[in-house]
Amino acid sequence: MASAPPAPVFDPAVVFPEARVLRDATQAGDWPTVSAFFARFTAADERSFGVKITMDVPSAEPMLRDAIRRDRRSSLARVLLAAHLVQRAWTIRSSSRATHVSREQFAGMHEQLRHAEQLLIDITAREPSNELAWSLRITTSRGLELGQSETRRRYDRLAVHHPGFVSAQSNLLQQLCPKWGGSWETAEAFVRECTAAARPGDPQGVLVADLHLERWLDLGTQEGLKHLRQPSVHEELAAAAASSVLHPGYRSRFGWVSAHSVFAMAFSLIGDEPRAAAHFRALDGRASELPWAYLPHPVAELERRRARALAKG
Known part of the structure; x- marks a missing residue:
């Protein structure tokens, strides 16, 4: 067992x-x-x-x-x-x-x-x-x-x-998001600017996941899940993870726990258990406070989602 x-x-x-x-x-x-x-x-x-x-x-x-x-x-x-x-x-x-x-x-x-x-x-x-x-x-x-x-x-x-x-x-x-007076168009343009300038293995891919989790939060549970589960968003998240934290040349001495946590939660919300499992395995029990603090019961939610991902993925 x-x-x-x-x-x-x-x-x-x-x-x-x-x-x-x-x-x-x-x-x-x-x-x-x-x-x-x-x-x-x-x-x-x-x-x-x-x-x-x-x-x-x-x-x-x-x-x-x-x-x-x-x-x-x-x-x-x-x-x-x-x-x-x-x-x-x-x-x-x-x-x-x-x-x-x-x-x-x-x-x-x-x-x-x-x-x-x-x-x-x-x-x-x-x-x-x-x-x-x-x-x-x-x-x-x-x-x-x-x-x-x-x-x-x-x-x-x-x-x-x-x-x-x-x-x-x-x-x-954070400033560029609507909650601080910005717009999604401005926030998205900035993320594209950052990722376009990044090399394979640079950490900027996590900004893509950050952006979509902000959209999920802003829209609320049901509409937020619809946003994350759009094929274009799903594909964008997968590409961002592959070019950053999952890339063999990933460069971040201390940021990897937060990056894997953000992608693990995003893929778990989407229901992509194999991809969520890859990040949970890389974490091996480690986690960052954010993004899990966005959920009502962070520890319980993390454990439940991790168990589901590892069982199915």
Whole structure:
């Protein structure tokens, strides 16, 4: 009898040993270890992953403010503090749709984002190629409702120096969707732009899955499933997976868990169990919080869909 699949593991510190070292150092207030750790990252998406780990540690702020006091020109400490403020802003706002967010929540969110923006403006003025600061400024622009043109301008400034920065592309994609004042036509055009510039094995294929899951969310359960199950959408998702996360030359040190999770869920919703199973097998019990958090009971849904896919695919 085949053994049951392992329980899904969402904690990146379990999946990636580097994340545990960085998180432990952040929790301990060990700035020399944190800064040395970032110095070892060589790619924009690797550094972005490090930012996500540190910004999720609520106790990081005293360490970061102390590092800034010691070195006023420490761009890393200022970026990480800005990220911490952005995280706090989104926690205040909550993940609810705008119609369900109170005036007080928006006010608290905007206060934190304005503090973050001031830090980031200074960094990008001194270091125009600082991809982490520009990526965070895409988020602050969206949260402060500065508009499509301004957010795109910030992405374009970043892309001059880091054209294949998929985390920033995913960030801008959120702004281009209708829920943040954009349109599906604009969002689709941007995804085509990113994937057309990508090489086989680059991670940009995940943007295709992100886009279609956003359509699914926006349309609601039944209409959303009709969208995903269109033959043209199904084929587009299969091609995107084949050219990115399933390609032998796939290049992403930390993004593969999220990418496989997104494709696994998309193919599961479509009912393409063989393709969903390929991604679940690659994950081998690992998972990212998104997109499963889009479902009412994320862990139970993941386990149910994984069991079905592995049994049929």
